[in-house]
Amino acid sequence: MSKPHRTVIQNGLVTLAREHKFPTVLYSDGLAQPSRDEGSSLRPRTVLANEVLRTFDVDPRQGQRRALETLDWTFELLLAFDKEVSLDEFTDSLTTTIPQIGENTRLGVLPCFAELTGYEVEHPAQQDASSGTKVRFRFRIRPPRE
Secondary structure, three states: OEOOOHHHHHHHHHHHHHOOOEEEEEEOOOOOOEEEEEEEEEOOOEEEEEEEEEEEEEOHHHHHHOOEEEEEEEEEEEEEOOOOEOOHHHHHHHHHOOOEEOOEOOOOEOOEEEEEEEEEEEOOOOOOOOOOOEEEEEEEEEOOOO
């Protein structure tokens, strides 16, 4: 079995986001109090994932050879929506059970854990129908030890 490549991790993060439906947010007439629209949800218009940092350390299993191994990776997952959405269910699903991504038994690739480390979000101005939520999630990817 081998460790996953960057593209396998990117595809795993994109799949996580594309498979989830995000509830839209409504504002009551005349009130600035938001609520979730239980009858409406949508998928992201844009889903992009890319690596932003990779750290290395000496592999203790190599003895005198002094080889390096990937300690962990940081990836960003960028999502953009046509409307304001709630992120609660998605983040709850990522923190309740840390997802494993990148496994490909056909190619002999081991899975990695995708640990959510935080996110930055930009919601539209309240009741602004001209834009939607944009969010940048950060994940720590820990490669499996063989």
